[in-house]
Amino acid sequence: MKPLIERIRSRAAVVGVIGQGYVGLPLALVFEEAGFSVRGLDVDPRKIEALGRGESYIEHIGSERVTRAVERGRFTATTDFDVLRECDAILICVPTPLGAHREPDLSFIHKTARAIAGRLRRGQLVVLESTTYPGTTDEEVRPILEASGLGCPDDFLLAFSPEREDPGNARFSTRTIPKVVGGVNATSTEAAVALYSSAIDTVVPVSSARVAESCKLLENVYRSINIALVNELKMTFDRMGIDVWEVIEAARTKPFGYTPFYPGPGLGGHCIPLDPFYLSWKAAEHGIWTRFIELAGEINTSMPRWVVHKVMHALNDDGKSLKGSRVLVLGLSYKENIDDDRESPSYEIIELLQQLGAQVDYCDPYFPVARPGRRHDIGLRSVACTAEAFAGYDAIVVSAAHQQFKDASLYRQAGLVVDTRNIVRASPGGPARVVKA
Ligand SMILES: NC(=O)c1ccc[n+]([C@@H]2O[C@H](COP(=O)([O-])OP(=O)(O)OC[C@H]3O[C@@H](n4cnc5c(N)ncnc54)[C@H](O)[C@@H]3O)[C@@H](O)[C@H]2O)c1
Numbered sequence: 001m002k003p004l005i006e007r008i009r010s011r012a013a014v015v016g017v018i019g020q021g022y023v024g025l026p027l028a029l030v031f032e033e034a035g036f037s038v039r040g041l042d043v044d045p046r047k048i049e050a051l052g053r054g055e056s057y058i059e060h061i062g063s064e065r066v067t068r069a070v071e072r073g074r075f076t077a078t079t080d081f082d083v084l085r086e087c088d089a090i091l092i093c094v095p096t097p098l099g100a101h102r103e104p105d106l107s108f109i110h111k112t113a114r115a116i117a118g119r120l121r122r123g124q125l126v127v128l129e130s131t132t133y134p135g136t137t138d139e140e141v142r143p144i145l146e147a148s149g150l151g152c153p154d155d156f157l158l159a160f161s162p163e164r165e166d167p168g169n170a171r172f173s174t175r176t177i178p179k180v181v182g183g184v185n186a187t188s189t190e191a192a193v194a195l196y197s198s199a200i201d202t203v204v205p206v207s208s209a210r211v212a213e214s215c216k217l218l219e220n221v222y223r224s225i226n227i228a229l230v231n232e233l234k235m236t237f238d239r240m241g242i243d244v245w246e247v248i249e250a251a252r253t254k255p256f257g258y259t260p261f262y263p264g265p266g267l268g269g270h271c272i273p274l275d276p277f278y279l280s281w282k283a284a285e286h287g288i289w290t291r292f293i294e295l296a297g298e299i300n301t302s303m304p305r306w307v308v309h310k311v312m313h314a315l316n317d318d319g320k321s322l323k324g325s326r327v328l329v330l331g332l333s334y335k336e337n338i339d340d341d342r343e344s345p346s347y348e349i350i351e352l353l354q355q356l357g358a359q360v361d362y363c364d365p366y367f368p369v370a371r372p373g374r375r376h377d378i379g380l381r382s383v384a385c386t387a388e389a390f391a392g393y394d395a396i397v398v399s400a401a402h403q404q405f406k407d408a409s410l411y412r413q414a415g416l417v418v419d420t421r422n423i424v425r426a427s428p429g430g431p432a433r434v435v436k437a
Contacts (some may be wrong), residue, residue: 001157001187003382004123005194005236007088013195015088018112020047020077022270022340023129023163024093024172026061026173031173032069034199038078051077059339059366060168070198084119089127089195092116092141093163096130097274097374103407104278106140113144117196120148125157125191127181128209131216131275133282136160137209138184152184158326159183160209162216178202184211220275221293226261227272228296231303234263243436245422252391265399265420266303268334273300273343304348310437311353311395311418317417320394320415328383331400332364336421339366346399352399362414363389365404387412396431398424 003104007013013036017028020042031037042048050057054067071073076083084090094108109130116126126145128137137160142152152158161181166172179200183189189205196203206212234244244263252260267273276297280290312322333345341347346362353360362370363383370378383389385404389398391413398405408424411417411431417424418437426434 001123001153001191004088004125004157004191008191008194008198010354011198011373013088014039014086014229015195016041016083016084016090017093018042018090018115019093019095019108019130020044020051021095022058022167023092023165024091025051025056025058025066025331026165027091027093027129027163028075029061029065029069030174031199032070032072032075033065034073036199038069038075039083040075041079041081041083042077043079045079048077048079051075058167065149081115082119084116087124089125090116091127091129091161093129095270096278098277102277102281104281106132106136109136109140110144113141115390116185117145117148118162120145120150121155122150125159125188125195127159127161127192127195129161129163131162131215131220131271131278132213133278134210134213135282136213142184153187157188157191158209159188160212161192161196162212162219164216164219168336175199176201178204178345180204180206180212180215182206183211191311215263216277217275220271221279221296223261224267224272224276224300225292226259227264227267228299230261232299235306238436245436258306262422263420264303264345265349267300268342268344268346269340270342304345304352306348307345307397307399307418307420307437308352308356310435311397312356314416314418314433314435315395318394322353322356325358325390325394327353327358328390328396328399329360329362330351330364330396330405332362332367333368333400333402334402337403341367341371341373344400347378349397349399350378350380352378361393364400365402385410390414397437 015036016039018041020040028040054070056063056066076335092112094112097105098104150156164177179196181192193203193205223245231348237244248260275295280293283290332341332346350360361383367384370380387410395416399421400423401423406423408430412430417431417434420437424434
């Protein structure tokens with residue numbers, strides 16, 4: 001282990017990052033910027049080619065950062081997994097989706113672990129970053145790596161360190177967000193702490209990989225449950241004629257013991273809608289029924305339907321039926337100002353509206369054309385983000401609070417806006433009527 005730590009300290013260590021997506025690319029850049037030679041690996045040749053040209057395919061990660069890393073000669077992107085032999089540290093950032101029955105899909109982790117095992121050599125450190133249930137690093141990754149004939153910690157080291165990206169958040173970056181690190185044994189923790197401390201401002205060691213895995217799940221379950229709570233309160237207060245947004249603004253003036261969460265059209269992104277179910281699946285193995293997680297999932301996944309009901313009722317007030325109405329949905333991204341539409345509730349809202357006979361268009365400056373996803377393929381193109389394009393719809397549904405949609409003049413010819421994000425106000429220069437949903 002000593003030679004590895006010395007190589008880390010002297011920046012002679014080569015860092016390999018498998019998976020060059022929302023998590024892996026910024027992580028690779030942070031290590032390159034800290035002076036390491038970095039190999040970015042991915043199975044998608046289009047991403048690798050773009051990186052080779054110095055281009056970023058993720059809106060909030062500027063191409064300048066990738067260009068600089070490539071020009072300095074320390075960052076190379078490749079689909080050739082044999083470069084893993086050159087790497088002293090290998091960080092795994094591959095997807096962890098859910099299967100059709102909400103069960104964990106570890107196939108990407110398994111495949112990656114097998115690819116590493118075939119090239120594993122003495123002295124390497126392997127760190128799993130993909131979000132997963134407690135025990136994955138020890139029970140799933142370790143046996144695959146040890147099938148190579150090498151053992152941990154005598155031959156190689158193995159740890160888990162969860163990613164905490166918040167895409168689009170200008171206040172925090174990969175380097176400044178504290179990084180929790182836990183090895184499958186103390187030697188592995190020590191090596192992983194040495195590695196991350198050389199590129200990240202604050203590293204938080206914990207006693208095991210299981211604690212690190214659980215820490216990430218606690219953070220995401222906490223968000224899922226609190227969002228479900230405000231979504232439930234939104235529906236409750238709505239029935240009472242009380243505006244939940246005004247209630248939250250008032251509550252957040254309490255200087256202690258309260259953290260504001262906001263309602264919305266449903267959960268999105270690669271984390272909050274999925275990760276809690278990794279824990280509930282694993283908990284079942286231990287005879288535990290994670291009721292908070294299930295309840296939050298039930299409430300949050302019912303939100304698109306609730307929004308569509310609000311649209312239906314609002315049209316009814318205008319003497320119109322949803323069937324045959326023209327509806328414009330604003331935003332395919334799951335949250336504001338980012339080009340990430342994974343698990344976005346907008347798709348379900350669009351499909352539900354279509355099933356009920358509405359003629360649906362969408363507008364999203366981040367998605368000129370809707371891409372086919374794992375579960376949805378709406379086959380639409382974005383309408384222009386102009387007042388003229390917004391005119392003539394029976395209802396406009398705000399699903400993502402992109403900055404562009406906050407311009408009141410966009411709605412000057414609009415009648416009804418159903419707003420799930422509290423960004424549009426009825427006004428003489430704006431829409432005639434706004435219904436919060
Ligand atoms: N996006 C986030 O904000 C975020 C935050 C925290 C944690 N995470 C977790 O990080 C992990 C990665 O998420 P992401 O958002 O970066 O996903 P992503 O889909 O953006 O990136 C994953 C990348 O892995 C590549 N890939 C797939 N199979 C591969 C293989 N066998 N070998 C090499 N590359 C492969 C894909 O082509 C893709 O480029 C997930 O477990 C996710 O839950 C994501």
